[in-house]
Amino acid sequence: xxxxxxxxxxxxxxxxxxxxxxxxxxxxxxxxxxxxxxxxxxxxxxxxxxxxxxxxxxxxxxxxxxxxxxxxxxxxxxxxxxxxxxxxxxxxxxx
Numbered sequence: 001x002x003x004x005x006x007x008x009x010x011x012x013x014x015x016x017x018x019x020x021x022x023x024x025x026x027x028x029x030x031x032x033x034x035x036x037x038x039x040x041x042x043x044x045x046x047x048x049x050x051x052x053x054x055x056x057x058x059x060x061x062x063x064x065x066x067x068x069x070x071x072x073x074x075x076x077x078x079x080x081x082x083x084x085x086x087x088x089x090x091x092x093x094x095x
Contacts, residue, residue, distance in 0.1 A: 010066055010077025014059045018085055021055035049092040056085045 030038045042048050059082045066075035 005071040005073045007073050007077040007080070010062070010071070010074030010079075011081050012077075014062055014078040014081035015084070017058050017062065018052065018055040021058050022051055025051060025055060046093075049089045052085060052089050052092065056082060056089075059085070 026035060026038050033041070039048075042051060059078055063075055063078040063082070066072070066078055
């Protein structure tokens with residue numbers, strides 16, 4: 001068992017990584033407008049949920065990395081963070 005095989009070592013990075021991916025999507029696609037304007041426009045167009053869902057795809061890579069290195073508790077934390085983002089995405093799509 002690895003020293004860093006803990007649920008928090010999978011949960012915390014998988015909470016941060018989708019936010020960084022969303023910032024990367026903003027910077028690559030809409031870098032010419034302010035982040036506040038991007039947020040307002042994407043909320044008005046109903047795109048916050050899909051942007052969040054696409055940015056969570058990186059969690060899949062982290063999950064498979066944790067599985068490949070036999071860090072099963074960290075993989076469990078990655079699943080927990082992804083489920084949390086799925087619930088947030090579901091909430092954003094419904095309302």
